[in-house]
Amino acid sequence: MHRVVGERSLGETSVEPDLARTLLREMVFARVFDERAVALQRRGWMSGYPPFEGQEASQVGAARALADDDWLFPTYRSNAVQLARGRSPADILRFRRGFSEYEPVDGDDTAAGREPVTFTQATPIATQLPHAVGAGMAAAHRDADRVACACLGDGATSEGDFHEALNFAGVFAAPVVFLCENNGWAISLPTDRQTASETIAGKAGAYGIEGVRVDGMDPLAVYEVVAEARESALSGEPVLVESLTYRRGPHTTADDPDRYRDAATEGLPEWRTADPLERYADYLREEGVVDEGFVAAAREAAREELDEAVAAAEGSEPDPGDVFDHAYAAPPPRLRDQRRFVTERDGRRE
Numbered sequence: 010m011h012r013v014v015g016e017r018s019l020g021e022t023s024v025e026p027d028l029a030r031t032l033l034r035e036m037v038f039a040r041v042f043d044e045r046a047v048a049l050q051r052r053g054w055m056s057g058y059p060p061f062e063g064q065e066a067s068q069v070g071a072a073r074a075l076a077d078d079d080w081l082f083p084t085y086r087s088n089a090v091q092l093a094r095g096r097s098p099a100d101i102l103r104f105r106r107g108f109s110e111y112e113p114v115d116g117d118d119t120a121a122g123r124e125p126v127t128f129t130q131a132t133p134i135a136t137q138l139p140h141a142v143g144a145g146m147a148a149a150h151r152d153a154d155r156v157a158c159a160c161l162g163d164g165a166t167s168e169g170d171f172h173e174a175l176n177f178a179g180v181f182a183a184p185v186v187f188l189c190e191n192n193g194w195a196i197s198l199p200t201d202r203q204t205a206s207e208t209i210a211g212k213a214g215a216y217g218i219e220g221v222r223v224d225g226m227d228p229l230a231v232y233e234v235v236a237e238a239r240e241s242a243l244s245g246e247p248v249l250v251e252s253l254t255y256r257r258g259p260h261t262t263a264d265d266p267d268r269y270r271d272a273a274t275e276g277l278p279e280w281r282t283a284d285p286l287e288r289y290a291d292y293l294r295e296e297g298v299v300d301e302g303f304v305a306a307a308r309e310a311a312r313e314e315l316d317e318a319v320a321a322a323e324g325s326e327p328d329p330g331d332v333f334d335h336a337y338a339a340p341p342p343r344l345r346d347q348r349r350f351v352t353e354r355d356g357r358r359e
């Protein structure tokens with residue numbers, strides 16, 4: 010298990026103090042975003058939201074280890090990775106309000122004239138994994154100095170797509186980093202009911218690729234491991250990273266974890282379930298890298314930025330007809346009829 014916090018001083022790592030502070034600031038931003046998103050959902054501002062509280066260290070550490078033009082394949086849980094890679098919070102909030110991710114909005118790559126680096130977040134479990142491998146193979150084919158990073162959860166390792174993706178990645182030496190955030194749960198199913206394998210990283214061996222476990226509550230450790238995995242992937246050796254983290258909140262805002270959580274979490278070590286933000290902030294204070302007021306100031310700055318993001322996301326209404334786009338190049342008559350029905354019904358309501 011790779012770990013830094015509690016085992017090494019910052020001076021013994023490859024991380025400069027500036028980057029150490031950036032990681033903390035981005036974790037704070039992610040936390041404030043998550044809190045705001047839950048609050049917005051509770052007042053009906055958006056229909057549902059999957060919180061990532063507890064996974065900030067894992068996601069921000071990984072995001073920082075990627076290069077700007079690496080391709081990211083996120084899931085619904087990976088908003089902190091996206092935020093830390095510069096995706097605008099307004100863009101993510103608009104998506105949760107029903108906007109298609111293809112629309113050019115604030116911070117969108119295509120709007121800025123760049124090739125997109127973030128693919129659509131996957132809600133169907135594991136479907137993004139073969140896509141990421143294909144993208145990685147395409148990058149290698151073009152001799153591009155770029156990897157595909159595919160996010161997934163522990164539950165996704167039970168899907169056929171996971172095994173197919175790892176198999177292809179191994180056989181074709183695809184430049185892919187699989188970032189499996191083992192957060193202890195797939196909705197209400199604990200990891201030991203998901204798999205009889207001792208570790209998720211161990212599954213990599215079956216496909217001839219490397220698997221590594223990292224303390225996912227430690228952003229420095231995740232940063233180091235993903236940076237190394239990225240280098241391996243670039244040289245044609247894909248890696249499965251198992252980031253041991255914990256989903257501290259519900260699966261989504263529609264879930265009540267009190268109905269299943271207590272008994273099953275007994276036995277998880279304290280480092281796994283404790284707040285990664287507090288742990289890392291304490292570490293940096295002890296290392297003399299941040300002062301007492303750092304987190305409060307970062308929180309305040311995040312709140313202000315999010316006020317603007319919420320106002321920007323509120324400024325426009327999605328077109329309900331959008332749900333019919335993007336599946337077919339030429340929609341069949343049945344879908345065209347349904348689109349007309351929805352659009353006309355919407356018109357009558359105004």
Ligand SMILES: Cc1ncc(C[n+]2csc(CCOP(=O)(O)OP(=O)(O)O)c2C)c(N)n1
Nearest residue numbers: 086132133134162163164165192194195196
């Ligand atoms: C193909 C498919 N099957 C089932 C579901 C329903 N579902 C949504 S989230 C989820 C659990 C996924 O758990 P995990 O991969 O650990 O990700 P986490 O939610 O913990 O981030 C399931 C089964 C789905 N979205 N897609």
Ligand SMILES: [Mg+2]
Nearest residue numbers: 162163194195
């Ligand atoms: Mg999970």
